[in-house]
Structures are given as structure tokens and as C-alpha cells.
């Protein structure tokens with residue numbers, strides 16, 4: 094690519110800046126940073142761009158939104174509610190929707206962007222999980238990402254509560270119930286958060302501060318840290334021809350990646366704007382202002398909170414009464430226990446996996462999901478659990494739309510929530526192992542070309558064609574899990590580490606991970622084995638040799 | 645609004661104007677009652693008994709009133725085809741004249757609420773803002789905030805209120821069909837009933853200012869659209885951009 098000469102004026106500015114900041118060297122290095130090309134590497138970008146859209150549209154909303162529980166009588170443009178007493182928070186949301194120019198569009202853009210933001214974080218996280226991109230040295234970025242996801246949930250819940258409509262009020266009511274269910278300190282926490290009895294006058298202004306200041310501030314800082322770490326550590330890449338642990342193959346930052354990213358930003362922006370313009374979201378005027386006496390069927394939280402709603406809905410009505418106190422297990426377990434069950438493994442996974450496999454190597458080439466069957470299967474059972482909980486949160490809508498009995502759905506989900514993840518685990522693991530076998534076979538005998546040939550003897554055979562170099566690198570890309578440090582030393586004395594309780598758990602788990610392993614494919618039978626926990630990557634000489642074999 | 649008025653007009657053109665206020669006074673002609681009895685024996689007696697005293701397959705209709713018959717027959721629920729968890733709404737079997745006759749006959753057996761008058765159910769004179777708060781506190785838990793309907797326990801559901809005529813809304817409130825509670829005139833006054841009707845009718849007729857209403861289902865349909873349309877389109881774009889770029893490499 095030839096660069097056209099820089100216009101003089103620009104050059105002058107450039108020199109001015111460079112003289113003061115030495116930016117040329119910085120830019121020179123950074124503009125040549127390389128980004129691998131794969132669509133799944135753009136999922137995180139979606140989250141970034143929608144976050145930017147949220148910040149901009151949210152700032153617009155703050156100009157008119159009035160976070161106050163002070164009661165007023167409505168007399169704005171939405172005549173149907175004339176004369177209804179409501180909080181200023183609700184009234185100003187109606188005003189943004191009906192009287193502020195572009196207000197409804199901005200509200201809708203803000204809300205659609207919020208949904209897309211969290212959905213994008215989800216799929217981005219799944220990509221990172223299933224490809225093992227969280228492994229050393231990227232554990233810290235995984236932690237940051239998981240924190241961002243959880244903060245996103247919280248931020249969304251806070252925003253959902255701000256307009257003080259019927260649905261947001263019911264969300265608050267649930268939050269109150271959850272706080273109250275916490276033993277000993279629950280009531281205190283509730284009074285602390287709400288500043289008195291539910292709903293009180295403090296909650297909306299407090300949520301507002303959290304929603305527009307504190308949490309976005311933390312999130313922004315974390316996003317920046319996330320990207321700085323990414324920048325420093327460079328991107329992972331999928332296995333393929335020429336891709337090594339020591340290089341990154343892709344597009345340089347400037348110009349190709351910048352153009353691509355810019356175009357993509359406008360696409361994300363365009364989709365959000367289209368949704369904001371043409372698809373109605375959170376029509377608070379239909380819900381009406383919150384009154385503690387009212388509830389509505391079909392009241393659900395936004396999708397990202399749906400799984401908690403689901404866990405509350407299907408959990409049996411258990412409670413313990415002792416010493417004059419009631420411990421509401423039916424709230425405590427589904428609303429605090431289940432999130433713990435989901436978030437704890439999510440957060441500690443990189444460390445857990447490293448501990449179990451004993452794999453302390455640096456990884457820059459990602460795993461294909463099939464090559465880590467236990468991890469992939471575990472992830473799929475997590476996705477299944479989440480998905481089922483999510484559906485359970487909409488069980489009344491499902492029952493109404495699909496004409497199935499409501500209690501039936503509750504019982505269905507109770508069983509499915511236990512069996513579903515187990516089945517998902519088993520099935521996924523089988524599929525992964527099957528795919529691995531196919532890879533191994535293809536690597537050693539080539540793939541079935543579908544061409545049938547008749548031999549001079551009259552026999553029919555199917556021609557096996559050798560894989561291309563690229564496909565073959567992919568097929569043999571599996572890295573074996575290293576063996577744990579020998580549990581028994583040369584004299585047959587068990588090592589102290591492996592005798593402890595944790596040591597035994599660890600070796601059990603390790604065994605569980607490796608026991609069904611399929612040996613790494615041997616490139617068309619040249620006898621190359623890789624059983625010593627080393628890299629399956631071939632040395633230069635070997636690669637040459639294989640090329641020759643191919644001719 | 646105009647549409648609603650037109651609907652009311654059609655319904656009431658056929659109904660006798662003398663059906664009075666919601667009291668147990670029946671001023672139907674003897675002819676109506678005889679005609680009603682004949683239709684009843686034909687289509688209803690098998691379940692409700694020859695004298696509407698009730699059988700194993702249908703409850704007694706003595707004292708349910710003209711409003712109950714008008715609602716049940718006018719919304720096509722009766723005559724029931726086969727008893728299930730709930731009689732579905734369907735195309736009415738009888739025309740307005742016949743419905744009126746059946747109502748007159750059942751009312752002659754022992755009073756009960758009468759069919760409401762035109763003014764009682766006129767959405768134009770109801771206070772929709774008052775109706776909003778009454779609807780949210782009394783009806784939304786079953787029928788959903790926008791009258792979209794919802795599931796109830798035991799395989800039953802509260803139907804949507806998108807098509808129901810103002811008169812049938814009123815009758816539903818005073819007779820409490822099936823799993824729905826009765827809202828008599830002390831819990832919800834006739835004035836408040838008219839306010840509720842005004843709210844239901846205005847809400848279902850107002851356009852969606854924000855674009856497609858997504859069936860006014862709330863967060864469930866929004867979540868679905870966010871994933872499928874929003875994220876779906878964007879991811880498709882990501883795949884497309886990368887593919888294009890590969891071609892050019």
C-alpha cells in the first residue's frame with residue numbers, strides 16, 4: 094500500500110504534537126498492532142459500541158429526567174392520564190416520551206442499546222469461555238469481564254427502576270423481598286437501602302446516583318483496563334497455518350482494522366437507532382404509575398434478570414419457622430443461592446481449571462471447543478441452566494401463548510432445571526469426543542473425498558484426500574492436558590500434596606478431565622506422537638518434512 | 645373511538661331499549677320469554693336442565709340474570725360444545741334477537757342483573773384516568789396491564805380484552821364469569837365501571853407512539869427482539885465484514 098504524501102498543514106500539526114509527546118513512536122508501534130480476523134472476535138466490540146451509545150443517550154436523558162418521588166398531578170400531552178397522581182420520576186419519563194423532541198427516540202435507543210449491550214457481553218463471554226481464551230496470561234481480563242457483566246445486570250436493574258412505573262415498582266418490590274429474606278441483617282439492609290419503609294422517598298434518587306454516576310464510572314474504568322490489558326497482551330488467534338504461540342496473524346490496526354471497526358460501529362449504531370425508531374420498548378404510559386396495591390400479569394424484568402425471576406417462580410414455597418422467626422428459603426435460595434451457584438464458577442473458572450489441569454503454560458492460540466470436552470460440556474450445561482431459568486421467568490407468557498397449563502410449566506421447569514444441564518453435559522462431551530476422533534482420523538488418513546474409485550481388481554474404494562496444510566494444522570491443534578506432578582515418587586511414597594484432602598479431589602478432577610482423551614491426530618502416519626505434554630505444534634523441520642510428504 | 649361507538653350502535657340497535665338499569669326488573673315482552681323458552685329447551689336444557697335448575701353438566705341459571713346470558717351467549721361461550729377447563733370465546737350461535745329472548749327467559753326465572761344500558765357503558769363519558777388506576781388495581785393481575793390477557797392456574801386463562809364490546813365488559817364485571825370475581829356495584833360503582841370501560845377502549849385504540857407495539861407483551865417480547873433482531877443483525881454484519889475482508893486479503 095502506498096501512502097499519499099501528507100498535506101502540509103496536517104504535517105505541521107503532526108510535527109507540533111510529535112515534538113511535545115513523542116507520539117510518532119507511540120503511534121508507529123500501535124498503528125501496526127495486528128488484529129486477527131474472525132467474526133467471533135468482534136463480539137466484544139459490539140459490547141463496546143453499545144456501551145458508548147448508552148453513555149450518550151443516557152446523558153441526554155439526564156437533562157430531563159427528574160429523579161424524585163415527590164407527587165404531582167399529571168397534565169401533560171398524554172391526555173388519557175390527565176389528573177392521575179404520580180411521582181415526578183414517572184411524570185418526567187412521560188414528559189421525555191411525549192413532550193421532549195426526540196425524547197422517546199432517545200429513551201428507546203437507551204433501552205435497546207442496554208439490551209444489546211448485555212446480550213453482546215454474554216456472547217462475547219461465551220466465545221472467550223469456549224475457546225479457552227481466558228487461560229494464562231489472560232485470567233485478569235476474564236475477571237474484569239465477569240465483573241462488567243454483573244455490573245451490567247445491576248446497572249440495568251437500576252435503570253429499569255428509575256421511571257417508577259408499575260413494572261419498575263414491582264422490580265423494587267422483589268428487591269425488597271430478597272433483602273428481607275436475608276437472615277439477621279435483612280430488615281436492617283432493607284431499611285438502609287430504602288431509607289425507611291418500602292417504597293419511601295429515597296430509593297429513586299439513590300438509584301439515580303448509582304445508575305448515572307457510580308456504576309457507569311466503575312464500568313468505564315474497567316472497560317479501559319480491559320482494553321489496555323488486551324492491547325498489551327495482544328489478541329489470541331484460532332489455530333491455523335502459520336499461527337503460533339509466538340505471533341499474531343491478522344490485519345494491522347491502521348488502516349484496515351480502523352476502517353473495519355469504524356464501519357462496524359456505525360452498523361451497531363444503525364441497528365440500535367432503527368430499533369429505537371421503529372420498535373416500541375418499555376411503554377411506561379401503558380403500565381401506569383407504580384402503586385403498591387397493583388400487580389399485573391405478564392410483568393417480567395428485562396431479559397438479563399429473567400433467569401432470577403424464573404428461579405423465584407419455580408422454586409417450591411419452602412420456609413423454616415423457628416424461634417418466632419421465618420426464614421424464607423423460597424426467596425433466599427432462588428434469589429441469592431442460585432446467582433451464587435452461577436456466578437461463583439463463572440468468576441473462578443480460569444483458576445479452577447488451571448488448578449485441576451495443572452496447565453500453567455502461556456496460551457495465545459485458542460482451543461477449538463471440541464478439544465476441551467469437559468470445559469465445553471460444562472459451559473453448555475451452564476448455558477442450558479441459564480436458558481431454562483430464563484424461560485421459566487416467562488412461564489405465564491408461555492402458558493398463555495402456547496395454551497399449556499401454568500402449573501404444568503412450573504413442574505416441567507423443576508425437572509428440566511435438574512436434568513437439562515446433566516443431559517447437556519453428557520451430550521456435549523460425546524459430540525466433542527466424536528469430533529476429535531474425526532479430526533484425528535482426518536489428520537492421519539485424510540478426509541473422505543466422496544470420490545469413489547474402482548480398482549483394477551474390481552474393488553471399490555473411497556478416495557481419501559489429504560488435508561490442506563491449513564486444515565491439517567487445525568486438525569492437529571489440540572494441546573494435551575499435562576499430567577499432574579507424579580502422585581507417587583520414585584520410592585513409592587505418596588507426595589504430601591496428593592495425600593491431602595484437596596490433593597485427592599484434585600487428582601480425581603484431573604482424571605475426570607483427561608480420562609476420555611483422544612490422542613492428538615498423527616499427521617498421516619509419520620509416527621509423530623505428542624504424548625509428553627508438549628506442544629502439538631511442529632518444529633520447522635518437521636513441517637518441511639510434512640510438506641514433502643504431501644507431494 | 646368512532647369504531648367503538650359504531651360497535652355499540654350495532655349491538656344496541658337490536659337490543660330493546662327498555663332493558664333498564666342494573667336492577668332485577670325485567671320488562672321483556674311475553675313473546676320474548678316464550679321464544680326464549682323454546683330456544684332454551686332446544687340448545688341449553690341438556691346441560692342446564694329443562695327449567696334451568698341445573699344438572700351434572702351445567703350449573704343452575706336461576707337468578708344469574710339477563711346480563712349473564714347476554715355475556716355468555718353474546719361472546720359465543722354458550723351453548724358450550726363440550727365442557728372443558730374453560731368455555732372458549734367463539735362466534736355467537738344466536739343472533740341478537742335470539743340472545744335477547746334467551747336472556748328474557750332466564751331473567752323471568754328469578755331476577756339477577758339486567759343487561760346494561762347504552763349510557764352505562766359509553767366509553768366517551770367515562771373517566772379514563774380514573775379507569776387506569778381501577779384497572780391496574782382490580783383487573784391487571786389477570787388481564788395484564790394492556791388488556792393482553794394472561795395465564796391463570798388450573799389450565800385457565802384470562803382472555804384478552806381487545807375485541808370485547810363495552811356492554812360485554814360491563815356484564816363480565818357484574819356477573820363474574822368462571823374464575824373471574826364479581827365486581828358488584830358496591831365494590832366498583834357503575835360510574836367506576838364506565839371509567840374502566842373508557843380506559844380499556846381508549847388504550848386498545850390508541851396507536852403505539854414508539855413504533856411497532858410488539859404485541860404490548862412487555863419485556864418478554866422486547867428481550868426476544870433485542871436478541872433476534874438487534875444482536876442477530878449485528879452479528880450477521882460481523883460475519884459479513886470478516887468474510888469480505890478475507891476475500892480482499
Ligand code: HEM
Pocket residue numbers: 144147148150151152154155158186189200203204207210245248249251252253254255256304305309312374375395
Ligand atoms: C451501562 C449501562 C447502562 C444500562 C444497562 C442502562 C439501562 C437503563 C434502563 C434499562 C433504563 C430504563 C429506561 C427506560 O426504558 O425508560 C434506564 C434509564 C435511565 N438511564 Fe440508563 N443504563 C446505563 C447507563 C446509563 C448512563 C451512563 C446514564 C447517564 C449518564 C444513564 C441515564 C439514564 C436515565 C436518566 C434513565 C431514566 C430515564 C427514563 O427512564 O426515561 N444510563 N437505563
